[in-house]
Amino acid sequence: MVGWTPEHATYPGYRFPAAIISYAVWLYHVFGLSLREVELILAERGIGLTHESIRQWCRKFGAEFAGKLRQRRPKPGDTWHLDEVFLRIGGELHYLWRAVDQHGVVLDILVQGRRNAAAAKCFFKRLLAGLKYKPRRLVTDDLRSYRVAYREMMPEVKHRTSRYLNNRAKNSHRPTRRRERQMRRFKSIEQAQRFLSSHAMIYGHFRPRRHLMTARQYRHARAECPSGNMVSHLNRL
Known part of the structure; x- marks a missing residue:
């Protein structure tokens, strides 16, 4: 990705420049817009295409951009908050497992059909393999599955169980709930996992946490996250 001009970069097999593609992906993931609303915004700018192209x-590129952001993110905080919420997919209950650090930065998510000990251990394995790092403290609710996975995989880490201390993780589910309503629920586990993995990284990266920054730091963070051209942004990271 070195030696090209972002405005004129293209992807093989795609007739639109990379800047337009990244702008559409950015609009869809950062704001609560439907595919047809993104199509309308692009049409107003003289870019004619269908919502299926945006889908x-x-x-494709949402997962690619999210993967690059995941690789280049800084080391997470030393306190991890884990929580799970239900998702109704195809009329059946499934569970979205989510881990965030003490600053509210999403570390990883996993959609599974159960929330037993085996499901908790599966999520712990995914989390540790992706980060290659263990926290100083782990905060969860009182679900017994967490205790089983914790004793087997992170016994040296301090573990706190409290429904009130875990508000950081519970609040991080809000963007997911908004998108779930806007999308009229997810159609399959694969679709939910694919979308939410990309959405968690892109949405979080382009939404600096204002309450953790000074005004100067916030302006700098906004300047480093340009509106839409993720191709150019990722190339500068």
Whole structure:
């Protein structure tokens, strides 16, 4: 990705420049817009395409952009908050497991059909493999599955169980709930996992946490996250 001009960069097999594709993906993930609303915004700017094209862009390039952001993110905080919420997919209950650090930065998510000890251990394995790092403290609710996974995989880490101390993780589910309503629920586990993995990284990266920054730091963070051209942004990271 070195030696090219972002405004004129293209992807093989795609007739639109990379800047337009990244702008569409950015609009879809950072704001609560439907695919048809993104299509309308692009049409107002003289870019004619269908919402199905945007869907394919978000599916392919959303995962690609999220993967690059995940690789280049700084080391997470030393306190991890874990929580799970239910998702109704195809009329059946499934569970979205989520881990965030003490600053509210999403570390990883996993959609599973159960929330037993085996499901908790599966999430712990995914989390530790992706970060290659263990926290100083782990905060969860009183679900017994967490205790089983914790004793087996992170016994040296301090573990606190409290429904009130875990508000950091519970609050991080709000963007997911908004998108779930806007999308009229997810159609399959694969679709939920694919979308939410990308959404968690892109949404969080382009939404600096204002309460943790001074005004100067916030302005700098906003300047470092340009509106939409993720291709150019990732190239500068």
